[in-house]
Amino acid sequence: MSFRRSGLVLKSCTRLNSTAQNAKKADASALYLNPHKWVGLPADRVFELHNLRKTNLAEKYVPNNAERRAILSTVTSLKGGAPKLEYGYEIDNFKERVMNNTPSNLRGLPPKLSNQRVYDRGDLIHKERLKRETLRTAAFEMPLLAKYRQEYRPKETAQNPLKLTFQSDFSDSPNEFNSKVTLSVKLDDLNLKQDQQKKFILLSGKKFDQHSRTLEFSSIRFPESTQNARWLVETFNKLLKESKDLTKNDFKDIPINTKQHKPVKPVYAFPESWKRPQDAPMERHNVVQNYIQSYKEKKESEYIKSISP
Template sequence: MKVLRTCLRVQAGRFYSKAVEAGSQPLFLNPHEWKGLPADQIFELHNLRKEYLGDKYNPSDEERNAILSTITALAKNTPELDYTYEIDNFQERFMNNTPMNKRGLPQKRSNTYVIEKGETPHQKRRIEQLARVSAYEMPLLAKFRQSYEPKPASETPLKLTYNTDFSNESNKFNRQVTLNVNINDLGLSDKQQHKFILLAGNKYNFDTTTLRLKTDQFSEAAQNARWLVDTFNKLLAEAKDLSKEDFADIPLDRRHMKLLKTKYEPQFPEAWKRPQDAPVVKHNVVNRLVELVKEKKDDQYVSGLSP
């Protein structure tokens, strides 16, 4: 048995020995040469050295340093700690003194006033970069400026109005679209305008000479806008076609305009007014003090300006 162990040690010594000059010691007897070797090889050399020396084994500093260098290789791979913005709660959440049952909980609100503690460096650099851009690069855009010339209303008579409600995207208000068009921008003749107003019915406003259509029958605003444009095109094409019927003998219906007028304000006789029954103002101390303070401040300000 001793012979077998001796053979194994000799083979291990030959295996872990470097190609050096004859007469040098095996690798497992030279701990100062273990640095930089893989972790499994270092531990195998360590076991061979303990078994070979037996009772004479005495760990050296070189051997300890070589074994300690394998900690990073044997430790669990953990991602690097990202940059955290929670400066005040860094110690409570990320340091080792946090109890295990409290790790991962939402951040603890600090009762320290942190507004005046300054900003993080990357925020300062970002603001400085924006200041450089506004000072040196934005003025260069002046050579690309062009005068705004809006297109005439006769070329773009339609006006589509969309609604946006951020609380709920699929409600009735969001998908509703309104179309407005002025009849004077359509380039119609008198007969064509007469027929157009008759076909529009109560959707036409005689005061503003505009047609107003709105719908929310489809689930998407784009579909409702497409339907409004198609409906208006059909109405306009029918109004321009005077070959079938021009409705010249039918008068315009203005009855719906009464509902668009402002509501009638009732007029009451003067004898009905009874100021003696009006409520009496009581405990007006605060308002009176405010007025006195204002008067005092005004007097002090004027006295400081007067010679």
């Protein structure tokens, strides 16, 4: 008998819960259709009703002024209170800031906090901090790199004929100047035969300098300099492979065009027989400059004696 009573109690509780949920759903369904009743509700509840209205109405959803007013009413509750700025020496600096006693280059600046001036605009403090950090690095960290010093020994050009030139303006923003890479190689370092050299020159076109016998071309097609360097090396390898292959076409009947490069102007030496030192103007006696030079030499010698062991 007790078991049946407990079952009746459970059934009655589930019925009550279902009716409460149905009533809550009915209230919610009735509330999302009446946006003028949203004013005064919490912001998350208004947002929930707004999404519910958009979902249920689907294509029939049209925003109205009541819904807009209800959403705008929640803006003040979402905004956080801005902290008040408290500056030191406000009363002491009042006359200096308001009156004309302040120098013209310091007018309009906020008052001082202790011994540090607070700037409300610009990046002067950031630049000063960056400069001091650079000076500290140069003074304390760079001397520690002396233990890694190695003697420079240039590699032989016969083993490494390619020369890649990188450039940088030390800026963080990527640009064409930083990504540009130039490849240069001398023809004599490639160990090519006469026919292969001719084909190499013809395939290089205007990129080959006839006077210095050097191939030089650059690339800025990629944003990174390493990508441009890789493309240059791959292109040069294709050019060299094609120049060595004389089975398809050796270009024997095609002459080499040397008109695209201007000839180097010869430098003539002045003949010794034309020189006439006896006709040169006499040197004037510059007393002041001679005295200054002798005084500098005297001071330098005294300074060297004072620091020499």
